[in-house]
Amino acid sequence: MRRTSFSHWPCSIARTVDLLGDAWTPLVLREAFYGVRRFDAFQRELGISRNTLADRLRRLVEAGLLDTRRYEDEPPRHEYVLTEKGRDFFPVLAALTRWGDRWLAGEEGAPVVLRHDRCGHDTEAEVVCAACREPLRADDTAMRMGPGFPDRLRERPEVRRRFGVD
Template identity: 50%
Template sequence: MLRRTYDGQVCSIARSLEVVGERWTLLIVRDAFHGVTRFDGFLNRLPIARNVLSDRLNGLVDHGVMERVPYQDRPPRHEYRLTAKGRRLAPVLLALMEWGDHYLAGEAGPPSVAEHNDCGGRIDVRLVCACCGQDVERADMTVHRSGDHQTG
């Protein structure tokens, strides 16, 4: 398999895709968010080859997105659990889900919804200013290279 890389890209999106951009990887992370922890559990939920699943899980462990935790000695068996770094992918997954629900859901509507456990309200992914707390639309922001902006 020819590995696609983003060498030479000084971009956090490209660097992130090096970790989670391969086919199946975000679906494995999605299933981990849904409570799947064991190799066979991932196999049962995804139409993925064993060797590909093993490769993706090893990559997620190598990048610190998941950790391998032993649950049986004979034969040795491990669970795969999201780390704090992996759990920080929740907004990414929810944003992709929200986008897919909006543009790709079809007549049946969204296949799943994210709800707040306390009140049952739907979870929305929002862009919020870290300084003033105001919701921000794309037209209200500028993206620039880190060293190109002075505050104050």
Template identity: 65%
Template sequence: MKHTSFARWPCSIARTMDVLGDRWTPLVLREAFYGIRRFDDFQQQLGIARNTLSDRLRRLVDEGLLEKRPYHSDPVWYEYVLTEKGADFWSVLLTINRWGDRWLAGAEGAPITVHHTACGHDTQVKVVCEHCDEPMTIEDSRLRMGPGYPPHLRERPDIRERFARQEVE
């Protein structure tokens, strides 16, 4: 089965999914946030096939979310450390976690809580406008073409219609 790349699509969601690629990649990142750094520890925690894990770690290193560092010589063994780009994925995982807590958690409640050490409270992520700090909802948000939207697509009737629907709803 041929992989369709979204890397050049004019959509950051599609581009991000191109980096993630599958269900294992966010879980590998989750383990990195738990402090896992070594191949065998990732493998043990996830129960993932070694070849699949090797592929996901290689991809995360190639995409700049993890850095591969030697920690032992003869033979050389590596650990995988979050980069700034990888650490920035934290808010994405917290947003996915909040959605899962709301829609998939059982009656017993959320399986994991997030503790914000800066204020000392257990909390959930909240998506707010960076300008007014009001919550971002589908009812009061619209998608528009940004400055990076490809000029050759801007005038296509189907693309114009897609964004025009956003303005009238």
């Protein structure tokens, strides 16, 4: 089945979902953050088919979230390591974890707890304003057209209404 590509939409959420929006890709990244690096270990931990895993790893390498490093010459074998771009995905996983812990965890509580090594405390993700450090909440945050918003859409009346442009 052919899937719709969102890679060229003028929306960072759509573009991100296009790359990472299937169920396996964030789980592969989660395992990479847990320290998994080798194909067989990813497969064992996730119970994922070899062809699906190979596809997800290839896509993550092509997108620059993972890089490959040879660890054996005969036969040639590679491990997968997070790049700077890949490590920058951690706050997204932490935010998904916080939401899942709040809304989907059972009575037994969170299955995994984040510990901040610098201060030694258990913690959870919190999205804050980069300027004032206050938590970002939907009720007190507005969306505006950014510099990358396509000119062809800026003048459409429904778009102008959505973004509160007079």
